[in-house]
Amino acid sequence: MEDALFKRMLGALGVGGPSVDTVLNDPHTHPGGPITGRVDLTGGSHDSSLEHVTLSLVTRVETAEGDVTGEFHRVTVSGPLHLAAGQELSIPFHFEVPWEAPVTAVHGRPLHGMVMGVRTEVSVDQAVDKGDLDPIQVEPLPVQHRILDALQQLGFAFQTADLEHGHIAGSPQTLPFYQEIEFRSAPQYAHAFASIELTFVTTPHAAEVILEFDGSHDTVHRYTVHHSSADTTDWPGQVDAWLQQAVHHRRHSGHHGSYGGHDDHDGGGMGGVLLGAAGGFAAGYVAEEVVEELFEEEED
Incomplete structure (x- = not known):
């Protein structure tokens, strides 16, 4: 006992x-x-x-x-x-x-x-x-792989990655955090910005691609790409076009504003839209x- x-x-x-x-x-x-x-x-x-x-x-x-x-x-x-x-x-x-x-x-x-x-x-x-x-x-999904590879092919150098607690307004995000993958700018873009941060918000059908320039929440460009486009798109050309748009916008706006965009592109920066204490x-x-x-x- x-x-x-x-x-x-x-x-x-x-x-x-x-x-x-x-x-x-x-x-x-x-x-x-x-x-x-x-x-x-x-x-x-x-x-x-x-x-x-x-x-x-x-x-x-x-x-x-x-x-x-x-x-x-x-x-x-x-x-x-x-x-x-x-x-x-x-x-x-x-x-x-x-x-x-x-x-x-x-x-x-x-x-x-x-x-x-x-x-x-x-x-x-x-x-x-x-x-x-x-x-x-x-590991990345095919469309994510293509975009990451395209950045390196264009001369961008991976620096670091982290997870930020919060929510990106207007995105289909459900997790209480989002990932930022940081790259040092390619030589041909160094005059326009020193670095970019890449975020994917992924669903079963598509991935929202969010590019933030020089760590400024006010300089954010957003695009939606479908998984089915992974093998049918010239990704270095597509990513280069996105970056050219960003440079053009910065040059003509005269300030760090966010790209308004159309179709797949959703304007609006992340500044002021990150919700604290996402459950x-x-x-x-x-x-x-x-x-x-x-x-x-x-x-x-």
Whole structure:
């Protein structure tokens, strides 16, 4: 009786509880793409009652208060179950990442400043959450690839990328943050602007392309491109035309105004339209040191 009570007390403290290991079939995916694998559970020294097994996507976002590591997409892969002492159990899973998921790698090379992982949460005996965290890489969709490649072909040099907490008004954005990919200006455009920041807001059918020049919220040009156009468009020529429009507008406006545009083009800068405290991210704040350590290892 005392031994059983002691084991239950240790279990409440997380001692002798089950172990968790998440195995991904492939750590590479793309916006709207799948993540598949299994969660391997091994019972500890005593029986355990598991309330749920949940997977979430975790990343780092820049907020007004500083960088925050938190979850932005959550999927339950198992409800309550009983795990006997020493029992081994595998739970397969399959879920799709959001279409707006930020790009974290291009051509297999991680983007400096970007980190993302799949976090596994197992709620055990109403007390301790056992966890696991596995890094993943999100490669661009074809149309995103073409635009990124076109910028490099035109002579723009990638500098860094980050996630900004907020919302771009007028966009189909649903996540509480957006990605900015920064490039140093190509030599032929250096006289007009020193840098550009590229943002994709992606849906199943199209991607809104937002170009911000010299970090000024007042100089923003917006375009909508359809996924079906990935292989039917001269992307270096198209991107060059966008940039020529920006230079022309800056030259003739005499100030850093935003391009009015027409058809696919949506005018209006991001200045003054970023909504603070977009819901859903801060509430998913993850404080475990293991998250920070894993992200630091990924960046190294």
